[in-house]
Amino acid sequence: MxxxxxxxxxxxxxxxxxxxxxxxxxxxxxxxxxxxxxxxxxxxxxxxxxxxxxxxxxxxxxxxxxxxxxxxxxxxxxxxxxxxxxxxxxxxxxxxxxxxxxxxxxxxxxSYFEISRMLFSLVGIPHESAASQEADMVKDSxxxxxxxFYEDIEDLTELLINEYFSGKNHVPSDRLNQTEKMDIVKRLEEKGAFMVKGAVGKVAKRLSMSDASMYRYLSRIEKEKSKQP
The missing domain is CATH 3.30.450.20 (PAS domain)
Known part of the structure; x- marks a missing residue:
């Protein structure tokens, strides 16, 4: 077929x-x-x-x-x-x-927005009007x-680690505690990171964990999800 x-x-x-x-x-x-x-x-x-x-x-x-x-x-x-x-x-x-x-x-x-801004400028319309038009075009009602968009699993993992530590002191991956690692793994799981073949090993390496530990984390997450109504 x-x-x-x-x-x-x-x-x-x-x-x-x-x-x-x-x-x-x-x-x-x-x-x-x-x-x-x-x-x-x-x-x-x-x-x-x-x-x-x-x-x-x-x-x-x-x-x-x-x-x-x-x-x-x-x-x-x-x-x-x-x-x-x-x-x-x-x-x-x-x-x-x-x-x-x-x-x-x-x-x-x-590029279209840039042309629009140039045209607005040529006819003397304030820049704020062009910016407002641009905002309306990308607004989702x-x-x-x-x-x-993520280039690869490593890219997604790095992004989520940076988001996790936004406003906090950034800790090297080999010094993350169990709670911090679990929170990051949960966020990755929610974004479907582990649906991609080979993702477990790549994320485990980035978080300074063994593959076995990563699978235990994912098992705990699945058990928690199964208990939810």
């Missing part, structure tokens, strides 16, 4: 050639054992590549079953590691009632959380 995802991989390559270079096209395969980007065009937009992990929103769409009642979600806000905002949309790839993947398009509108 033909793998439908192969057709979408071809589509990613095609769209990457016909769409402007400010449009990133990414195929996220969410089937067991994959859970990562398997094809991408214009990856310079988000800094990602094949093998990069699922985004926070992709994991949320899966966990909340968003794909069951929607064929696609359009025009929400994405945010790169450099804090650049993108206009993002996702198409859910389904077969026989199962979610196979997501075809995502992320558009960098910054559905109050969805911004989509965050």
């Amino acid at each position: 033909a793998d439908i995802m192969n057709e979408y991989r071809n589509l990613v390559e095609f769209l990457g050639k016909v769409l402007p270079k400010n449009c990133e096209v990414a195929l996220q395969d969410v089937r067991a054992g994959r859970n990562c980007i398997t094809a991408i065009a214009n990856g310079h937009i988000s800094g990602r590549k094949e093998g990069s992990p699922l985004t926070n929103l992709a994991v949320k769409f899966i966990n909340e079953g968003t794909w069951k009642d929607n064929d696609f979600i359009t025009d929400y806000v994405g945010c790169t590691k450099e804090k650049k905002q993108l206009r993002s949309s996702t198409y859910f790839i389904k077969e026989s009632g199962k979610l196979l993947g997501m075809l995502c398009i992320n558009i960098d509108d910054s 559905r109050n969805m959380e911004p989509e965050s």
